[in-house]
Structures are given as structure tokens and as C-alpha cells.
Amino acid sequence: MIQRLSRRDLMRGSLLGAAAFGVPAILAGCGNPAERGAAAPATGAAARGVVTLGSNASDEVPKKALDTVIKAFTSNDLKINTVDHNTFQENINRYLRGTPDDVFTWFAGYRMQFFAEQGLAVDISDVWQEIGADYTPAFKAASTGSDGKQYFLPFTYYPWAVFYRKSLWQEKGYEVPATLDEFTALARKMKADGLSPVAFADKDGWPAMGTFDILNMRANGYDFHVSLMAGKETWTDPRVKQVFDLWRGLLEHHQEAPLGRTWQEAAQSLQQKKTGMYLLGMFVAQQFPESDRDDLDFFTFPEINPQFGTDSIDAPIDGYMVSAKAKNVAGAKALVKHFAQAASQNVATSLDPGTLAASSKADTGGYSALQKRGAELVSGAAHIAQFLDRDTRPDFASTVMIPAFQRFIGKPDDIDALLRDVEAQKANIFR
Missing domain, CATH: 3.40.190.10 (Periplasmic binding protein-like II)
Known part of the structure; x- marks a missing residue:
């Protein structure tokens, strides 16, 4: 349960x-x-x-x-x-x-x-x-x-959110996006400004889980997400495919070659103002020197489906x-x-x-200003998930979903076959 x-x-x-x-x-x-x-x-x-x-x-x-x-x-x-x-x-x-x-x-x-x-x-x-x-x-x-x-x-x-450096955003005139369309428009502007819009790393296997979590909760709601994690939904469901379609559309805005990068290296690129934003847990602050931490801020991932808004987060x-x-x-x-x-x-x-x-x-x-903001974010969320590899069986998360997400990142146009494979393995595990 x-x-x-x-x-x-x-x-x-x-x-x-x-x-x-x-x-x-x-x-x-x-x-x-x-x-x-x-x-x-x-x-x-x-x-x-x-x-x-x-x-x-x-x-x-x-x-x-x-x-x-x-x-x-x-x-x-x-x-x-x-x-x-x-x-x-x-x-x-x-x-x-x-x-x-x-x-x-x-x-x-x-x-x-x-x-x-x-x-x-x-x-x-x-x-x-x-x-x-x-x-x-x-x-x-x-x-x-x-x-x-x-x-x-x-x-x-700690909450998961989209982190950024305030001074860089002020310099460039960036504004916090409220919808997915605004998010992608911002990413395009960042790319035009010579930045890699979204810091991204998945060498260790688990960071991409946070991207799936938030896209699924934004598109399909918290209840569907936790039901999927519990093995009660099928991975071939059109709603799951929609999540991967959304994710595929965002990959062009992510740092290249993420499978060879650790989360710490991606966080350092944010600190060095080489990337514009980073979806990660608040522990991203560990990679910032104390002198830069007051320049770190975040926003919750924007709305995709108005039915669910931004009511759910990982914490x-x-x-x-x-x-x-x-x-x-x-x-x-x-x-x-x-x-x-x-x-x-x-x-x-x-x-x-x-x-x-x-x-x-x-x-x-x-608490620092960042920690106070983190507490406020959690207090304002209607639903709080624990993170994919904590909300599902450990064997399913490690042996099925880590390789599945890395396969998707390396070959994002093969979604149907990927989801069929995930569902087949899930059926053997959740018996």
C-alpha cells in the first residue's frame, strides 16, 4: 500500500x-x-x-x-x-x-x-x-x-522543483512559466541566448525518474500516478504514452549526452550559469558554494492539464x-x-x-530563504509523492524502470515497443 x-x-x-x-x-x-x-x-x-x-x-x-x-x-x-x-x-x-x-x-x-x-x-x-x-x-x-x-x-x-539562478534570469529578463507552452518558449529563448536550457543527467539511473513523475502527475494526476506505481495500471495505457510523448518533445531542450553525466555535474553547470534551469530535488544546493546559495531559487513545474494544475509534487x-x-x-x-x-x-x-x-x-x-521557500512549496501542495523509486517496488524500479528510462533517453522514438516491454516485465513482478 x-x-x-x-x-x-x-x-x-x-x-x-x-x-x-x-x-x-x-x-x-x-x-x-x-x-x-x-x-x-x-x-x-x-x-x-x-x-x-x-x-x-x-x-x-x-x-x-x-x-x-x-x-x-x-x-x-x-x-x-x-x-x-x-x-x-x-x-x-x-x-x-x-x-x-x-x-x-x-x-x-x-x-x-x-x-x-x-x-x-x-x-x-x-x-x-x-x-x-x-x-x-x-x-x-x-x-x-x-x-x-x-x-x-x-x-x-526535500521537495523537487525547477531550480534557477536569480541573477541570470534577471540579466536575461526571463520570467517563471505558468504553462508547458510557456516553459518550452522560455527554453527556446535560453537556447537562443547560448544556454543549454535544462540541465539534465542520468548516469546514475534515478534522476530521470523525477522528470517522469512530474510529467505524469501534471498530465494524468496524482491518483493515476500512484496507481501506476503500485502496478494497478498498464504501462501501455495511452495516458502513459502521452507522458513519454511530452517528454520526447522536451528532450531537445535538455543538456546533451545526459547518460554520461552525474547529477552533481549537471548541478555545477547550473551554478556556473551554463544551463538555465534544472528539475531536481532541493539537494541541488549542495553543489553551490555558500556565497552563491542566496542566488538559487525555484518554481514548481508548470501546468500541463488544467484539471490537475500544479497540485502535486515529489517530496x-x-x-x-x-x-x-x-x-x-x-x-x-x-x-x-x-x-x-x-x-x-x-x-x-x-x-x-x-x-x-x-x-x-x-x-x-x-532556515535559509531557500529552505523557507521549500517548506512553503510543500505546504501548498495538495498531493505529495515520495519519488518513483520509493513509490513502487524496489525490484521494479531498479531492474525495469532505470534501464527503460535510459533506453528512452537514448532512443526516444521507440515508445510503443518500450512500453510493451515495461508492461511485460511489470506483469511478472506484480503478481
Whole structure:
């Protein structure tokens, strides 16, 4: 079941104050295990001894933020194993069935539920009894398995939007587009001005998912999108083909050769004013030096179908789970409770400008202008999706949709055959 998060649910109570690594040797090789120190005795139910944390925060900014947050964890000794983000995500199933860490970074909603149903995560409902008042009902729903128990601790989240540099737009006289026609007209003007209109990268496989998500929600609405993600709709449906037709029309405005470019490189092209705009998560700010961050702004992707307007966005929630094979469950729960504290999330959002705190008790007074705008965007959305690879089965996202989108980008005129192949594979997976 996919949790459907409405704006009213998510905002209730606050303004959002709110590898292969299935084997330890490879985990150790990919990351740099480091002791995070706690000389203090264990407190409460936390067992003495080491707690291990498997982390996908491999980029410089989020890694620094996490390192700083866990320095304040003094209930147990802590060892963190950091693995490249994509490697972590692509091999998570083998990891959890092998010898996982006690706690691991993961995602809310469907992806959390999938591993909970497989018996690969520990029920942390007892933790939620202690910290539940710090979260809105929607955050709790996104942390709840199909059995009604909680398996996830929300830490931060971020919206997806179209980012741009204010100074470049002011210099060129660009205006925020309200419709797809205005968006394509703007892209043509940017190209005439010598810019690559839309920064684009899909070397890692997942960024293109955000483009599909927004085009599908704009053209066909949120309900159809989440139903498609749940395997309840056919990929040969004319409505899905329409999305790919729309996308094909936009590809001419995207950076060339995206399959050889990382999202970080595309973000740097935006920062360097070589591209005019970039559809990505707010974490794009991580690639901007602090001196340039006030020049970064965004708008929500424009209207395609008036029936749905711009009522839906992607706003993924990141957080932590306790693995079913945890050696120190009590210590793991103590760490999860540490992440739940508003003070921990305040540290993270102050060091990572592309994130917002999940806790309703977090201090938003220190948010940057960009972070405040991000919170406003989410608060104004009627429907909030988690992102394609979080709103559907992990195996379908990784083995079917990543190669499908990359195939489309490389050969955009073969839509019918592509969708037939996707549907055939989907039918084998969603049985």
C-alpha cells in the first residue's frame, strides 16, 4: 500500500518545522569506518557496546552533516560504514539479507513497507510511543508498515522543483512559466541566448525518474500516478504514452549526452550559469558554494492539464531503520531516538541547505530563504509523492524502470515497443 500524503496531513501541527555491499568486506572497502565516540555509560534500555550504522550519505555535504549529528550520540560507541549512495541503494536487498549494520539509512513509504513485509526490519513502535508527538500524522503514516506498526524514523525531507539562478534570469529578463507552452518558449529563448536550457543527467539511473513523475502527475494526476506505481495500471495505457510523448518533445531542450553525466555535474553547470534551469530535488544546493546559495531559487513545474494544475509534487522523506539482523537492538533504538530529536535535525538542516527537518519541534527560524521557500512549496501542495523509486517496488524500479528510462533517453522514438516491454516485465513482478 502506498501512503498518500496530502498537504493538510503533512502540515498539520506545524509548518513542517518543522554495495555489491551484501558482505562486510565490501562495506568496509567502500566506506571508511570511523569510531564516533561515546565514553558515557549506556542509558535507559540501550545495551552497552558498539552500534553500527550503514550510511548512504557519501556526498561531502550530507556526510559532514551526519558526522556532526552523531558526535552528540553518547549512549553507545558508534561505528559508521559509509557506502556510495547508488551502490547502497542498488544492493540494499542483498545487504539486508546478509550481514547488515544495526541501523541503516533508508526511505519512507512503499520502500520502507516492502522491507518490513519481508521481515528485514525491526518494529520500532515502542520508539514511536516516546517520540510520536514530535511528528505530524502524515510523517507517522509514511513510517508505518502494512501491519500498522512503525519501522521507520523520518529525519529530513526535500521537495523537487525547477531550480534557477536569480541573477541570470534577471540579466536575461526571463520570467517563471505558468504553462508547458510557456516553459518550452522560455527554453527556446535560453537556447537562443547560448544556454543549454535544462540541465539534465542520468548516469546514475534515478534522476530521470523525477522528470517522469512530474510529467505524469501534471498530465494524468496524482491518483493515476500512484496507481501506476503500485502496478494497478498498464504501462501501455495511452495516458502513459502521452507522458513519454511530452517528454520526447522536451528532450531537445535538455543538456546533451545526459547518460554520461552525474547529477552533481549537471548541478555545477547550473551554478556556473551554463544551463538555465534544472528539475531536481532541493539537494541541488549542495553543489553551490555558500556565497552563491542566496542566488538559487525555484518554481514548481508548470501546468500541463488544467484539471490537475500544479497540485502535486515529489517530496521524499529520508530517515533510518533498524535491521532485523541487528546485533545490538537496544543500542540501535537509542540511536534512532537520537535522530528523532529536534536538536539533531536542526544540526543537519543547518549544515545541509538542501534539506528540511521532519520533526514538528525543529527550529525553522534558522532556515535559509531557500529552505523557507521549500517548506512553503510543500505546504501548498495538495498531493505529495515520495519519488518513483520509493513509490513502487524496489525490484521494479531498479531492474525495469532505470534501464527503460535510459533506453528512452537514448532512443526516444521507440515508445510503443518500450512500453510493451515495461508492461511485460511489470506483469511478472506484480503478481
